[in-house]
Amino acid sequence: MKRNGKLSAFLHALVHMAHMPGRAMTSEEIGAWLNTNPVVVRRSVAGLREAGILSSSRGHGGGWTLARPAETITLADIASALEERLIPFNTEPDNPNCLVERAVNKALDGVKDELEQLLRQRLADVTLADLAVQCGAGVSAHLEKQRGH
Template sequence: MNKDTRLSDVLHVLLHMEQVGEPLTSKVLARSMGTNPAVFRRTMAGLRNAGLVRSGKGHGGGWQLARPLRQITLLAVYEALGCPRLFAIGNRSRDSNCLVEKNVNAVMEDTMAEAQALFAKRFGTITLDEIAPRRPVPISVHARA
């Protein structure tokens, strides 16, 4: 199963956006994520709708942060991306007549719900300024390997 790297990719881009301090085009930011501008814009749409970033068109346009890093939590970014699935683990079937399978499903659902709650609690306490490098780092424009 492929990993969903959107959260990591977007966090990377947001931290670079803050360091640059001026609008960056979809083309430049997409290259840093190893994708194309159309995919980048689709990925960022949820962040724009959540008020985390803004975009402008035309000369001098591009993507910028809409608020300071200290006001953006990891949880806000995760939610703006549509809450990507955390685990690949799942139940065999949702509705079963088998008592054993019902018990397995119940313990797995409870455990996954606890893990999701712990994830949300932790991510809600971390702001982007806490993970930003203290020194400027040039934006990476190479595709991922």
């Protein structure tokens, strides 16, 4: 899972799932898409399940499915469920006694919070279905190839 964060990784997996509604995906399959261990997948999807984005079923044919239609899931819902900070720069002080560093970090924290809010507002306007449509034909062709058609 070599991406900037969980959001981009799980959007990748959720778009695959949106293209195969109702088909349960195992943690192993999702892990293969994300190039990570299935254990990492299971730990990461807990928030998605709690937010009602994913549901799981056990046993033969079990796995993860979208819990509701992709049209009702916003990218902001997903980011929130993953508890992902969208603006990654860090303002933890290297030298907490330095007045200049504290002033700079305080200014950056205000900007970071404002950017985070604006980005979440924008993500609330985009659904998983919107993203799946953008990927559309390429994903469908890939899935057909995998099915052997």
